[in-house]
Every structure is written in C-alpha cells, then in structure tokens.
Amino acid sequence: MGRDSNNQASGIDAQLVQRVRRNQWTGAIVNLSPSAFWLGVFFLAPLAVMFFFSFGERGAFGEVLLAAENLGLQQYRRFFIPEDTSILVALWATVAWLIETVVPGIETLSATQPTPYVRLLFKSIGYGSLATVVSFAVGYPMAYYIGHIAPERYQNLLIVLVILPFWASFLVRIYAIQLLLSANSVLMSALAVLPFVEQGASLMYSQFAVLLGLVYIWIPFMILPVYSSIEEIDFTLQEAAMDLGADRFEAFYHVIFPQSKPGVMAGSVLVFIPSAGASVIPELLGGTDSQMIGNFIASQFGSAGNWPLGAAGAFVLMGVMLLSIAAYQRGGGELG
C-alpha cells in the first residue's frame, strides 16, 4: 500500500485534499442523483402533470381540454359543490349530511345533499376508519399474545405466519375471499345453520364483503408494528404498577398500552391509508353500494372518461392521506 509513498507526499497533497472533499460532497451527490433523478422524473413530474390536468376540462368524448380558457377550478368545484349552490351551502350540506348519517334519529337537517363525490369521499374515509378500528380490535390482542405471552422460541414462527399471506398475491387472496362468501360456499353453508341466515344466502357484493376484504389484506400491517412495540416493553413495569395497587386492567391501561401506542399509531396509518384509497377490493367484492373514491378515480380514467375530474379526485384523496399522516406525526409518530 501507499505507506511508503512518503517521497511523493507533497505531490499528491492536492490530490488527497480533493479526495477528502469528494468524500463529503461528491459522495452525497453520487449516491443521491440516480434516485433523485428517478423520483423527480418518474414520480414528481407525473404528479405535477396530473395536478395540471385537474384544472382542465373534459370534451364530449373524453378528450382533455387544457387550453388557457379551459383552465380553472371547475373540477374541484364540481367535486365539492352541488350545482347551483354556494360554498357555504355546500359546506353546511356536507356537515348536515355527516350528522344525519352518523347520528341516528336526525334526518333532513339540510335540504341540499352534498355532491355524490363528497359522499363517496366520506364513505371511503369511513371504510378506512372502520377497517383500522377492526384491525386494531382484532390485531392488538394477537400482537400482545405473540409479543409477550407466547413462548419466546415460537415468536418468530408466529410472526412469520402473520406476514406470510402478505407476500402471497393480493388478488389471489381476494379471490379466495370470493370463494368463501359466495352462496353455498363452505362458510355460507355453515352459517346457514343459524336461524337468521337463509339457505343460499351470499355475502358477496356487499359492504360487509368489502370491509372483510380490507381487514383481511391489511391486518398484518397493524399486527407487525404493534408486535414490535410490545416486544420492547419492559413488563416489570406492569408488576411495578400492580405492586402500587393497580389491578391488571389498570396496569395494562395506564402502563402497558401507552408504551405500545407508537406501534398502534403506525399500524393505524398503515391500515387506514391503503384502505381508504382502495379500488380493487371494492371492485371485486363490492356491490352497487360499495363503490369507493378509488373506483371513482379509476373509472374517470376508464369507462367514464373524465380525466380532469379524476385527477382532481386523486388530489383530494391525496389531501386526505396527507392529513392523516400529519395527524400521525402530530401524535408523535415518525415515518419509517
């Protein structure tokens, strides 16, 4: 090696200085530029194009009009504001509709209905939230069991079993759900034993099927982060809490659960975002009442052929996602 290169020391000085400098800046640039290029050209630029399209107008046959006189906020207006009303009316209509939907017994607070797209948006948020809550309710106890109670040597196996379906094809698993929910299937025949289930009934093409599909596909994303945060908890804290007079529930609620919260938060975001933005699951499992915003966007670029409206819808959906991430980060969560 160059350990005996002393004689040329001063000659290569400048070169070495350069090398040191390269280590600091050129290194960063060399490592960054391929990805920066790729993400810039094939991710950000397309988003920018789509953003531009969302200000355009649709021609009669689905062509996109992007001339200066066509540009405007009309698609967003169409998305949020029912025809012939103002922003305020639309806002009130939306709030009123939400209250009517959520609170039983209250009907017709507002004469105007929000646009179908707004209803679709909130329905998707509803699906996402419900899928998140169900995944949490079902996944948390399981993660707790695997992370804390299960014998240590089985932990890895158990967690691999949770992940394994995630690696297998998404569409195939949705198809498997179809097989299960169709009339006269194994499951439906078994359920037909129950008095209130009709022979030959089917759960396919329903909101229930969509929700089941969402939970089925995304529940590993709840279990994994919760598991890893529970696994790190020092459970002598539970004993300490009980020693100080807490019963098991209180010890769990005040000591253990708060410590697993980062996992719960991460899991919730990981389940909510893809669930609310789903398009394939409602398309394959849902019926007439289970369309989601994702289907709406897809159909605008398919059979409905209104690209600008679809682009606007996509950006509204992204806005919802960003809001949920912001809420997550405000709650102390970190990306990654």
Place this chain on the structure above:
Amino acid sequence: MTDYDVRLEGVTKRFDDVVAVNDVDLRVESGKFLTLLGPSGCGKTTLLRCIDGFETPTEGAVYIKDEDVTNVPPFERNTSMVFQSYALFPHMTVGENVAFGLQMQGVDGSGETGRGGVGQAVKRLVRRGSNEEIESRVEEMLELVELPGTKDRQISELSGGQQQRIALARALITEPAVLLLDEPLGALDLKLRQNMQVELKNLQEELNTTFIYVTHDQEEALTMSDQIAVMNDGHVEQLGTATEIYEEPATEFVADFIGETNLVRGDYSDTADGAAIDRNGRTYVVPSNPEADATAGFAVRPEKIRIGDEAAGLDNSFRATIIDEIYKGNLGKFVVELDDGGRFTVDMQIRDQGSYLQTGETVQIGWAAENSVVLTE
C-alpha cells in the same frame, strides 16, 4: 535529530463552533508508550483520530516517521488502531479478522505490495481467502496474544477479554509504526483490566512499537506509560513521565486530576530561603517557582502529610481537628480542619490498630516544603 515516530505541530480541530483540539504540539519518541490522559470531552480521542487520519486537523500538521500525513487517508497511514468497541467484523472468523490488514496490504505470496494500477485494484477487490504466508502470520499473532488455535472461531463465540486480544492481534499484524489504542480496556472488568494493563506494557516492550494510548483512567496511565500527556479542554496541560506528572504537576488541573491532592490558594512571595504562600494570615512554606504569579497556589498530596508526633518540626506544621475518617484497610483517610477553617486530607499507613485516630481528636499535621508543588494556573 531525535527519532520521533509521531510529531504534531499546532494541531487544531474545530467542529463548527466547538474547538475539540486546541493548538497541540506533541512529540512521541520511537518505541515509547505514550498515554493521552484526560476527562471525557477533553479532546484526547479527537487527537488520536487526527493521528490515525479519521479526522483532518483544521490547522496544523501531523507527521508520522517525519512524513507529513496531514491529508493522507487512514488506509495509507502506517498506524493501527485498537477501538474501544474492538470493531471486530462480525461476518468474519477470528482468522479472517486478523488476516484482514495483511490482505489489504496485498501480501499474496508473491510478496507484491503497494497499489499497482487498475488491474491490481480489481484483483484486490475480488480477492478471497488466504494463503500460507498470511496463515502463518495470523497464527503467529494469535500466539502472541495467547489465543492460539482460535482461527476458525466466530467473533460472537469469544469473551470480551478474548475479543480485546483479537483486536490487538488484528491491529499489530501489519507491523504499524504506531499503535493507537482508544480506551481498549474500558469494557473489561477490574481484574481482567489490571492483567491486561501489565500484558499490554510487556507486549509493547517486547515489540518495541510506539503505542499511543487514550484513557481517562489515571491509574491505567500511571501503570503503563513511559510518558503521559494530560489533556484538558483541547490542549495538553502537561507532558511528562508518570513520576513527573504525579510528583510535579505543572498546573492546578493536573494536580487535581491526577491522584488526590490538597489545593491551597494564596498570595505567593519569594523569601530568602525559598518561597511562601499566605492564606488567611497563615504562611505556608513552599519551594520557589519562578513562573508563579502573585496569586498562585500549591498542592500537597495526602500521603505526604505526616500526622502525629512525626509532624512536629517539619517546614509546615499545624494543629488540626479530625472531622471525618474513612477506614480503607491498609490506610486511614482523615479529613482535618485547621482553626482558620482550611481543610486537608491526610493519608496514614495503619501499622497497628492502636495508632488509629478517632473523629474529634486534635492532632498535629505537617509536611516538608519540598513535598509541596507550587502551581501555575
């Protein structure tokens, strides 16, 4: 010209606004064991990294064997480091770890060394395994660190002390001009650490390689070093042998940091037969020090202070009251208070239980002037 293996000239290292190393000049003679001693954050590790090449000094120059290596990257310097965490490669066996340095040097049987163009570089990159020369050198090194036959073991199978030895073997196999050790014994338990101190010193003498050793543990420093550089706040406070550092601390920091000491600050004045320091109306006789300024201080080690009858008649002799005592087995440690409130710590050898003193007793303490050191700053 004396043979210096390492020479630092005005080395300064800044990280943004923080000055980690401040204008350090240091010369390490060939074959010596030098310790950089100081509290954590004093810049000793940064200085070590400047020598090894992981940091480039902001100002100043580093010479190894009289070659200016200030801007030479670490892999081209004739230095080797034993890391605090050992930094043994977990994906390699013990043998592969130890052989690594030789393989990087290109010892491949043909005796070829040095970087020879692209072809050689590529060869070096795809090179695998080892050969006879490397194998025998590895075995040799493993014997040197008293771990023969561990070549095929995994790093994770070794104990902390064994890992430490492997790290040493790995660093030494390339026969570096200077071996740098960054608190390598920190992770070991006390007994093992003491053994290793002795072994390290023996090894160093056997190999006659220059060692630069970083530690915050003064006992370690005193045990092993030919020379100690006491560092504080980025600069070297004092460079000297263990005795010099201990007996004649140059500064208040050194006196305070090395061992236990009694510090007294006062007004310095030269007298006919030496010098004196006045405090609270009491005069302490001290050796003369031309560098001392008007307000200086002196230090006296607890074991230099006599207690009881033998204290009478010494240059400094006072009555004091014992206000605290700690029994330490072979010696007793007493805190005494003079009537002006000044406190001293005194060590006393306990030869028989009868001579042990109790709190509250009034005793005579005293020490010879030459046993105290006048401190500059």
Place this chain on the structure above:
Amino acid sequence: MMGAFRRARAALFERGAGLLVAQTAFVYLFLYLPIAVLITLSFNDSRYAVVWQGFTTKWYTALLQGETVARVDPTAAWNALLNSVEIAVAMVVISTVFGTMLAFALDRYDFPGKRLFTGVVFMPIIIPSIVMGISLLLFFNIAGIQLGTGTAIIGHVAFGISFVAVVVAARLQTFDQTMEEAAMDLGANELETLRFVTLPMIKPGIFAGALLAFAMSFDDYVVTFFIIGQENTLPIFFFGMVRQGISPGVNVVAALIIVVTMALVAVAQWFQGPTW
C-alpha cells in the same frame, strides 16, 4: 357497583391468557381459511359451483398440458408470468442499487433540503397506487412514450427505490461505523471497505429490501394496469380471469400462485430470518 365491575374486569384480565390464545387462533384461522378453501376447491370435481363434489386433479392435468380450462388459457398465463418476472427482476436490480445508494446518502450525509427530500422518498410508499398509476399514465402519454413492459419497469422502480431505501436505511442506522474505520485503519480504501465490510454487514438489509421490492412489483396490479399498455402481467391476467367469475381454471392458477409464492417466501425467511 363500581367495585364489582372492577373485580369482574380484573377477573377477565386474569384469565386473559386463555382468551388471547383463542383470539390468536381465530386470527390465524381468518388468515388461512380462505387460502385453504381456495386450494381445496382447486381439486373440486365440479365445473362451476363452489360446492364440493369430489376430488380430482383433472384441472391441473389439463392446464399443465396446455389445455384451456373454462376460459383460462395456460399459455397466456405463462406469458403473463414471464412478463411479471421480467419486470420484477429488472425493477429489483435497478431499485436495489439506487435504493441502497439513496439509503447511504440519507444515512451518511447532511444536505440542504434533506427533510423535504426524505418526505419525497416516503411518498411513493404512502400515496394510493391508483394515484401513482394514473399520474404515470398521464406523464407517459404527454411525453409520448409508448406503453409497454419498459414503462412498467420505470413505474415500478419509482416505488421500488423507496421500499429498498427505507429498509436499507433502517439497517444502516444500527450499523456501527467504527467497523468501517477499522477497515480503513487496516489499509482498506473506500471501495475495499465497502466491498469487504460495509456491504457484507448490511447484506441482510439489502436482501430484505430487494425481496420486498420484488414482492411489490410481482404483486402489483393497480399501477401496472395503467402503464403497461397492451402487455399482460400475472396480476392483470389473473384480474381478467377473476372478473369473469369463479371457475376451476382460476382456482388452479390461484392455488398455484399462492402455494409457490408462499413456499418461496417461507424458504427465504427460513434462510434470512424474519423479513418485513
């Protein structure tokens, strides 16, 4: 009243372990029952119904001999599979290299706008696939690039880089950099350090990232659907089949896909330790 409630609650939690076992078993059943039913029905001796009629391997035999079973053309499935593999392999190679470099850049360097850039890196993972697919479609359309497997690879790399980078960066965070210093100290230059020390040590992370990227590419339907033009991939082919309803041919293809992928992943996990 409160006391009784508290006691009941405590009692419930005391017996918690048993309940948790039952609950966990239930979730595993939930995860695997559909797959088991699917595999079973692929041996069902009935042309249409989901009702079990008897055991047969005739669908497998027919498909493996290249016969079309209930509109499922095995040749088309095979071609779709080849396309999927081609896209996934190309995507994994590119995104593993670029993603690993990106992970290094994010881990080792500070540069202006790093936070913003990190956010951009996370976005392809986070935003809905449908948005990504459509925006790429519009982009290729406007740039006049002919859709095909090439555009599919480009689009897949755009999210593959992010998956690899995130996984590798996580690994790099736990990587002890003194290992690199030790190597350099022993005479390895930057390239040799990378080759002999850094890469071997973060290999599991890179492997995990590559595996994840492969799975994401191989399984992707939504993004690919929009940007592959008239070519087929296995998910697109399969989606077309599923759209035409339940049939023995689809059962067999589905069973084969799921068994083969799960087996491959299980083997990979076995060798590599759990990866996600």
Place this chain on the structure above:
Amino acid sequence: MSQQQSTSDRRTFLRTTGAVSTAGLVGLAGCSGNSGSDGNSGSDGSDGGSGDDGGGGSGGNGEIEDELRVFQWGDYWPDGFISGFEEEYDVSVSVSLYSSNEEMFNALNAGGTGQYDLIFPSDYMVNVLNEQGMIQPLNLDALPNFENLSEKFREAPYDPGEDRFSVPYQWGTSGIAYNEEMVGDIEVNSWETMWNEDFSGQMSMLDDVREAMGAALKYLGYSLNTTEESEVEEAKELLMEQKDLLSTYDSSDFPTNLINEQLSPVHAWSGGAFQAYWETFEDGSSPVNYVIPEEGGVVWVDTAAITTEAENVNAAHAFINHFLDAEVGAEITNYTYYGSPNEAAEEYILDEILNNESIYPDDETMSNLEYIQNIGQATTMYSNAWQEIKSA
C-alpha cells in the same frame, strides 16, 4: 398515421412515373396540367379510393406481419381459435381485454391507438371512433370473405361513408336472463322485472352506461337514443331507485353468476345468457332463460376495426378475413351463441341456435329493438348521469 403517409407517397410515386412516361408520348403541356391536379387531390384520394385502388396495397395486400395486437371483449373466441390463426398465418397474436366500449375508447385515448392493431367496437362506437379519426378505412380487396356477409350487414347505418371502417363480427341483443333454480318459473315479459322488489339483492345490471340507461329508457317508453334532458333525468332517477335492489353492476361475471346460482334475474347480453344456458343444459332442458322484454331493448353489432396507428395492418386484415370465413364464422357463433352476420356460415351453424328465437328473434321483436347510436354531445349527459348513479 405513418401508414397513410406511405400510402400517399407511393401513390404520388406511381402518378409521377406515370406522368413521365405519358410525357414522352403526349407532350409536356398535358403532363404538367395533370400532375398539378393530381398533386392537389392526392391526400383526398388516400381516403376516397383505397378500396379499389391498387395503391392501397400497403394497407392490406402486402406481406403479413408476424405480430398482431388485438384489443377485444372478454370471452370472444372458442378455445384454440387464436392459436389456429397463429399457426395458419404464422402470426403471434397478443390479446388484451375490455368490458365496455367506453373502457376501450378511453384506453385508446390514453395510450394512443398505436397500442393495438385490431379492435372490436360496437356499432355506435365505430361512429365515435371514426369521428375522432382513431380507425382507418379497410381495404376490401384484402377481405375476399367480405362477400360472405348477409346483405343487410354490408350496409351499416353506423358506418355510412363510401369507405368501410368496420366489418360486422357478431350481433346480439340485451335483455333479461334468469335461473329458475333461484327464482322459480316466472313470467318475464317486461323490464319491470328488474325493478321487482321480490328479487331484491339478487339482481345485477350491465356495468355499461348506454346499456343500463337504455334499459331504463325503454322501460319508460322512450328511445334509448334520446337526447331529451328530461327523459335522461327520468331514467337516471329510475336507476337510482333500482340501485338498492341490485347486488352489483357487472358485465363480465353474469354468466357465471347465473350458472352458479349466485344472481338472478340479471340484465344480460344474449350470448352470455346462452352460454349459461348451455352450460347448465341437462336432459333436454336448462334452468337458465333469456327474454327480450316487450318494451324492446338493444340490438347491437360488434365489429372489427383497424386503428389509425396500427403497426400490423396486413395481419389485421388477414385476421378479419379469417373470421369472415363461413366455417370459422359458424364455429365462433356455435361457441358464443351470438347471431352471425355471416350468411354463408349459416349452413354450419347449429340448428338449435338458428332456430332459437332469442338468438335470431322474429321480425316483430326485431322491430322493437334499437341500435345504440352515437349521440354526439349528449354523451356527456349520459355519462354524468351514470357517474352520479354509480357514485350515489
């Protein structure tokens, strides 16, 4: 585009050389006048005369390419049909599927017509595609089997010009199909069935704007090509009302759902319904029935057309000519159970199909049926209404 370019280049070449040789005989003055007027009409000529002009050769008579990219409806060919063509002509065929005309149209719009060579638009869509310049005129010289078509299909209202842009492939109707096992032997003669609450939760409508809206419009007694806003609005309200009764909107799954006794009655295309019929045919009868409601419904013709930017024009012509063959046409109809426009094929078509009034309806029923027509700007009205229905 490049195809037409080279066609007209070639024609210019022929004319020029022709002009030069004439010049030698007749003289310079006549020549310059001739070539001048030819030059002006050259581009018109490529549109106007490709059918009988030998110059159109590059659009159909030339070498058959070794590749063909087809974009078609799902479940269109009998097993082995494609591979038979591939072997005979040594062409490798790749097939992509769509499930509605609009989906196909938008895919071409998005990715350019150069993605596919051969497409199968329905009647009204031929008109739309033609207006948008997305399909090219066919070279009838390359389609000798065109003669096999029955007289009434050789003239098409949706493809009126002198040039032919499309060749009819199959025709059929849409109506109501049901499985007796699910609903019993019911009397269906009106679209009212699809609004019958007794069948709530077990019905499906075609996921196709003009079909579904058409059914509602017919039920209301209007033309399914109406451009009256109020009538479209009424139809929309009717479909909104119906939505709660439906299980799903679906254009591709309904045969399987009929067979598997999942859904019934369903809004169906005749062919799919008859597939289900034959799949469940046992001991001389089948539980599946197909009815064209008395209010009338849609009659449609699916056609084959070649995209403007097609790369494999000759192979596409070969393919069209192939399915126009009498025996091949019969084979297809015997598989799909759709009516064949191919008169020559009728002797090979199974009698049970030819004699089935639901496949070949009698004249009275036929008079109630309507073609879906290109309604121009009013399309927006329909698609907005459909969007609202689907989103609600």
